[in-house]
Structures are given as structure tokens and as C-alpha cells.
């Protein structure tokens with residue numbers, strides 16, 4: 048059995064979508080930010096960066112294994128099941144490129160845009176402009192990629208799509224007021240959002256945790 052430590056945020060949902068996609072049984076362990084549970088010493092042993100998501104797999108390669116950072120979790124689950132990441136060859140590296148593009152770009156930039164444009168009481172025009180511009184740039188990179196192929200890593204749905212979906216979805220909901228009209232001008236990104244969002248595993252993963 049796998050324990051998933053998560054909360055109601057885009058980064059947490061990358062891991063729940065992946066668990067739903069690969070069909071492994073898992074138990075949800077909510078880490079309630081309202082109660083600051085991400086700083087509990089027991090959780091820090093699993094996730095030393097005090098962030099969700101993290102997993103503990105009782106049935107790891109050589110006994111129980113904990114994994115933090117969503118990119119590492121998705122690669123671990125893909126390799127455990129042989130799903131959503133090619134074992135070798137160009138397709139594997141394309142998926143890892145776009146997975147890391149999300150990890151280093153979309154996740155942090157969309158997260159900072161949410162902080163400066165929406166959650167922060169003090170509004171810094173410099174920070175808001177900087178992150179709006181960078182998010183817009185990342186979205187146009189994604190549009191160009193999705194004009195070439197149905198999914199981020201090519202012909203097949205992969206870990207790169209799973210890891211990107213929750214932040215792109217946030218772009219259409221909570222971050223929509225900050226991003227403005229840009230998403231509406233990107234037909235391939237919208238086609239991808241509709242296709243990925245229609246997957247049953249994605250719908251189930253996006254509803255985790257139930258609070």
C-alpha cells in the first residue's frame with residue numbers, strides 16, 4: 048500500500064492523478080496547512096522540505112521507501128508500474144524534458160503569480176508584472192509544443208502531461224484573474240486541457256483529498 052501525503056493544491060494533485068492513472072491502491076493522508084501540519088516532525092522525516100506531495104511505499108524496491116518532490120514521485124510510480132514513461136529511447140527523454148520544464152518553470156512561476164497577484168495583501172506591480180509575463184511566456188512555449196504533437200512528450204500521454212495539468216487547470220480557475228485573456232488565445236493548450244481534463248483518472252485525482 049502507498050500512503051499519499053497531500054493537500055488541496057495543484058502540486059498535491061499531480062501525485063493523486065498519477066496514482067489514479069497507474070491504478071495502484073493508495074491511502075490519502077491529508078496534511079492540513081490550516082493546522083500547519085506540513086511542519087510536523089513526523090512529516091519532515093518523509094518530506095524534509097516541508098511540502099506536499101510525498102509518498103511512502105511499503106512495498107519499495109528494498110523495503111519501505113519515502114519519496115518527496117512531485118517530479119521524483121511521478122518517475123518512481125511510472126517505473127514501478129511501467130506506465131506513462133518509456134523505459135528508454137528518445138520518448139523517455141522528451142517526457143523527462145517536459146516534466147522538468149514544468150518543475151522548473153510552470154509550477155514555481157504560476158505559484159509565485161498566485162502569491163503576488165492573488166493571495167498577498169500588498170500588491171507589488173513589479174512582482175505581478177514579472178510573474179504574469181513569465182507565465183505568459185511559458186504558456187506560449189506550451190502552445191508551440193502542442194501545435195506539433197497531441198501531448199507534451201509526443202504522440203502519447205505521459206508523466207509530462209500529468210505533472211502539468213493541475214497548474215494549467217489553476218490557470219483557468221484561481222489564477223484566471225491574474226493571467227487575463229492569454230489562455231483564450233492559445234487553441235492547442237485549450238485542446239490539450241479539454242482532452243486531459245476529460246480522463247476519468249484525472250477527474251478522480253483532482254478531487255483528492257476530500258476535505
Ligand SMILES: N[C@@H](CCC(=O)N[C@@H](CS)C(=O)NCC(=O)O)C(=O)O
Nearest residue numbers: 056057058085097098099100116117
Ligand atoms: N517542487 C515541489 C513543490 C511542492 C509545493 O510547493 N507544495 C506546496 C503546496 S502546492 C506546499 O506544500 N506548501 C506548504 C508550505 O510551503 O508550507 C513539488 O513539485 O513537489
